[in-house]
Amino acid sequence: MSGPRLKLALEHDNATRGRHVRDIVQELKRLHWVRGAMIVAADGFVIAADLPPTVAVDSVAALTATLGRELETSAARLGRPSFSTAMFSADDGTMFIAGSRIGYLVVLADQQANVQAIRGALGDAVALIEAAWAPPGDVRPA
Amino acid sequence: MPLLRRLWRPSAERAPQTVPEALRRAEQRRREGRYAEAGALVTRALELDRDNLHAHLLAAYLHVARHATAPAKAEFRWVLGHDAHHARALIGLARVALEEGDDRVCQDLLRRALLFYPDFPDAAALLGALHAREAPAAAPLAAAPRVDRLRLPGTGRALIVSRADGELIAAQPAADDANNVSEALARALRLAAAALQRCGLGPLHRAIVNDERDAVFIRTNGELVVSLALPRATDPPQGLLDVNRLWSATLHELGLAAAPPPIAFPATPVSTPADDPIRRVS
Numbered sequence: 001m002s003g004p005r006l007k008l009a010l011e012h013d014n015a016t017r018g019r020h021v022r023d024i025v026q027e028l029k030r031l032h033w034v035r036g037a038m039i040v041a042a043d044g045f046v047i048a049a050d051l052p053p054t055v056a057v058d059s060v061a062a063l064t065a066t067l068g069r070e071l072e073t074s075a076a077r078l079g080r081p082s083f084s085t086a087m088f089s090a091d092d093g094t095m096f097i098a099g100s101r102i103g104y105l106v107v108l109a110d111q112q113a114n115v116q117a118i119r120g121a122l123g124d125a126v127a128l129i130e131a132a133w134a135p136p137g138d139v140r141p142a
Numbered sequence: 143m144p145l146l147r148r149l150w151r152p153s154a155e156r157a158p159q160t161v162p163e164a165l166r167r168a169e170q171r172r173r174e175g176r177y178a179e180a181g182a183l184v185t186r187a188l189e190l191d192r193d194n195l196h197a198h199l200l201a202a203y204l205h206v207a208r209h210a211t212a213p214a215k216a217e218f219r220w221v222l223g224h225d226a227h228h229a230r231a232l233i234g235l236a237r238v239a240l241e242e243g244d245d246r247v248c249q250d251l252l253r254r255a256l257l258f259y260p261d262f263p264d265a266a267a268l269l270g271a272l273h274a275r276e277a278p279a280a281a282p283l284a285a286a287p288r289v290d291r292l293r294l295p296g297t298g299r300a301l302i303v304s305r306a307d308g309e310l311i312a313a314q315p316a317a318d319d320a321n322n323v324s325e326a327l328a329r330a331l332r333l334a335a336a337a338l339q340r341c342g343l344g345p346l347h348r349a350i351v352n353d354e355r356d357a358v359f360i361r362t363n364g365e366l367v368v369s370l371a372l373p374r375a376t377d378p379p380q381g382l383l384d385v386n387r388l389w390s391a392t393l394h395e396l397g398l399a400a401a402p403p404p405i406a407f408p409a410t411p412v413s414t415p416a417d418d419p420i421r422r423v424s
Contacts, residue, residue: 017174039175043206044237044264047175055341062237062264063271063337069241070333071351072209074326078319081353087378088334091344095337102175103207108341115350115378133175 020132021048021102024125028105031121033113035093040065041103051108060106068097068104084126085119098122100129161187161194168200177207195221195228202234211238229259236268243329245272271336292391295384299356300371303392304328306364311396327369331362348385350378359385368392 021039025048028037038049038057044065049057071083085098089111096107096118105122158164164187171180181204187197202217215238221231236251252269255262294301294314302320303312308328313320335346349360352374359381360369370385 017176018170021175041172041175041203041207042209043203043234045172045203045207047173056263056267059263059267059340060337062267063333063340066237066240066268066271067330067333067337069209070326070330073241074330075353078322078326081355084352084354086334086351087349088331088338088346089348090338090346093338093341093343095334095341095343102177108343119352129175135178 017132021129024048024105024128025050028107028121028125031107031109031113031118033110034118035108035110037105037107039100039103039105040068042069045103047103055108064095064097064104064106068099071097072099085122087115087119096122098126100126101133102129158183158186161191161197164190165194165196165200172200172204172207177204180204181208193224195224199228199230199234202231206234206238211241214238227254227258229255229262229265233262233265233268236265240268240272248272267336267340271333291395292388294370294388295372297373297376298370298384299373300369301388302327302367302369304367304369306331306362306367311366324367327360327367331360331367335364348382350381357381361385361389366392366396366398 025037025039028034029050036049036051036055038051038061039047040049040061041047042065044058044062046057046061049061051057051060071086075082083099085096088095088097091111093111094109094113094115096105096109098105098119105125107118107122109118158167164183168180168183168187171177171183181201184197184201184204187194188201191197198217198220202214202221205211205214205217215235218231218235218238221228222235225231232251232255236248236255239245239248239251249269249272252265252272255265256269259265292301292303292312292314300317300323301312301314302310302324304310304324304327306328308325310321310324313324317323330351331346331349334349338344338346345364346362349358349362351358351360355374356371357374357376357378358369358371359376360367362368368385368389370381370388372381372384
């Protein structure tokens, strides 16, 4: 475990994590059938976003951050494990959301999107954030 | 480990000497998700100027980002104590109220923010989601479904049938917290529906919520919600097929569908691949 962590620490110390979060968003955006992605903090602050120009980023960020917190707090109130990923599907597309140490990863995709592939990619992105952002000795299990 | 500690130790960057410098660096750390470092820089800014409004607002945001609700509320209130019409503080406090389930306080705060600054998109979006929560209650259903006839699949852990406002109609197995689960589900689905609408994707029809134990498959039409908890490892197409069957059976039990009851399990799905987008989600 210390190998990858060491590499990430070396790579992402000294203010390169801004680029790192943008890279994570870009990687998600590159997935097949994905229209856009963003990382939003729990307070609704947009850390990084690459969404279609028709999407009002601030509004969607406020709602998805509130949704993420709602999923987390309701699970805590009910004594259940917190959500890891969630998918919400509509007529014209699908929204995925995953919780991470720094905020929520949000992906907007076409109806045809491969659910497993996107969930897997979100899991990888969350693990990457965990490895790069967690202080030593405070790494959450994958 | 000593090497790792050395690598992760805060850099030897000198402490900021002015409030603008501290806040600029704090904002930068915030944009990178480095909340602890941002918090330390805000603390430094407040050492230099304890009444700096921007620093208190940033402190509040950072508390929210780290899920520390009580100190976040205190900071937002401090800002409002110095500027009663501060839109960002009003919205921040509104979001905390929403998180705490206090919709009325949230709504009041958002309205106050929009009164002075009508162009805040996030405030308008949250207010829109709250209005959706207040939709008039649907007419009473003719009859509660006979849940014993809504047979769970072999691996099914729980079934909840509820109204979109969270009112529980039926649960299997009967559980003390079924009402609470139903209400929590309704809150989340309303927010998700609002987000989908804002993205221009249309009304919410299906959802899957995964945690480390379960995968909850949900189907809704905006009035009725059927949710089925299955083991986490369930394949999405299979889970969606299962909840589809229960959805059709529930509609039949409630007298809302003319289709024959697909109650027996396993059964042939009522819908066809052509009219069922679920099948394309795999």
